[in-house]
Amino acid sequence: MRTVDMTAAKRKSLSMKVERTMSKHTNEQTQSKKPEQTPEQSRFEALSGEFVAQLEDVRNLSAHSVRAYRHDLDDFMSWCRRSKVNPFELTHRQLRSYLADLRQAAYSTKTINRRLSALRGIYAWLDKKGEATSAAALATSGPKISRQLPTTLSDAEYRKLIDTCSGSTATDVRDRALLEFLYATGARISEVSRLNLTDVDYRQGQVRLFGKGSKERIVPIYDVALKALKDYVTHARPELVAGADKSQAALFVSTRANRMSPDALRKRFEFWVRMAGMSPAITPHAARHSYATELLSGGADLRSVQELLGHESLSTTQIYTHLSVERLKEATRLAHPRG
Numbered sequence: 001m002r003t004v005d006m007t008a009a010k011r012k013s014l015s016m017k018v019e020r021t022m023s024k025h026t027n028e029q030t031q032s033k034k035p036e037q038t039p040e041q042s043r044f045e046a047l048s049g050e051f052v053a054q055l056e057d058v059r060n061l062s063a064h065s066v067r068a069y070r071h072d073l074d075d076f077m078s079w080c081r082r083s084k085v086n087p088f089e090l091t092h093r094q095l096r097s098y099l100a101d102l103r104q105a106a107y108s109t110k111t112i113n114r115r116l117s118a119l120r121g122i123y124a125w126l127d128k129k130g131e132a133t134s135a136a137a138l139a140t141s142g143p144k145i146s147r148q149l150p151t152t153l154s155d156a157e158y159r160k161l162i163d164t165c166s167g168s169t170a171t172d173v174r175d176r177a178l179l180e181f182l183y184a185t186g187a188r189i190s191e192v193s194r195l196n197l198t199d200v201d202y203r204q205g206q207v208r209l210f211g212k213g214s215k216e217r218i219v220p221i222y223d224v225a226l227k228a229l230k231d232y233v234t235h236a237r238p239e240l241v242a243g244a245d246k247s248q249a250a251l252f253v254s255t256r257a258n259r260m261s262p263d264a265l266r267k268r269f270e271f272w273v274r275m276a277g278m279s280p281a282i283t284p285h286a287a288r289h290s291y292a293t294e295l296l297s298g299g300a301d302l303r304s305v306q307e308l309l310g311h312e313s314l315s316t317t318q319i320y321t322h323l324s325v326e327r328l329k330e331a332t333r334l335a336h337p338r339g
């Protein structure tokens with residue numbers, strides 16, 4: 001018995017020694033893998049913080065866009081440390097190597113182009129400040145994105161979605177107003193989140209929206225959507241803000257009387273999509289796509305749709321002309337005797 005106990009003790013001691021050795025080896029590996037940061041990289045990182053701050057404070061980009069810029073620049077700095085690259089002296093070849101690493105890591109074409117766009121932005125900003133040249137970033141082209149037509153709903157399909165939300169509770173009335181509003185205005189979900197009560201003009205039948213960079217535009221609203229908004233503001237919203245400590249200016253509020261964030265609004269939209277038995281691929285942006293497509297199909301000119309959507313470039317709006325043509329082709333195929 002004594003021999004057995006001694007053997008067990010030795011086995012336990014050996015096991016503990018192996019664990020300590022492995023732990024030490026793992027720690028050494030972790031420490032050795034952590035890349036050191038050069039003074040140039042530290043300065044670039046600090047300037048990146050300034051650049052992102054001015055995007056938020058000066059250009060008034062949305063919180064979502066600011067987070068994306070910060071994440072993309074942080075990723076680039078991590079690569080610079082690993083690759084021992086001085087970001088102030090970035091060459092065309094080094095930038096191509098960074099993009100190649102992103103492709104190898106299976107990032108989507110859209111993400112790679114977004115990262116490149118962030119780099120073009122900061123290097124153009126640094127160029128103006130005399131800190132670095134933007135030549136490499138501006139000269140490098142991103143991978144081509146395969147053109148995909150956005151997801152849209154027909155008028156009948158969107159009506160089905162709205163009709164699913166037919167309850168009489170305060171949240172149901174609010175959500176129905178939200179669904180109607182998205183289809184009536186083509187507003188981005190972030191724009192809806194920023195809306196205040198005073199932004200809706202019921203007499204004129206229009207709403208004031210603040211888009212990217214806080215650019216203001218006026219969009220008309222049809223009567224059915226206006227009625228849904230009035231019902232919500234008159235009957236449901238007072239119930240939602242009852243007992244709140246302070247007055248709330250936001251148009252769409254939560255059950256806790258807070259302004260609803262873009263994520264909160266998106267979740268409500270997606271909830272009703274599920275309730276209607278529709279594809280989970282349908283997002284609030286599908287309402288925006290549907291709005292634009294219906295306008296063009298109804299004869300609206302491209303410039304007017306561009307202004308209503310708040311697009312900076314006409315080329316962004318032109319994607320909807322393809323959708324309208326596809327709808328016409330489908331209608332012809334179904335209606336024509338030789339279709």
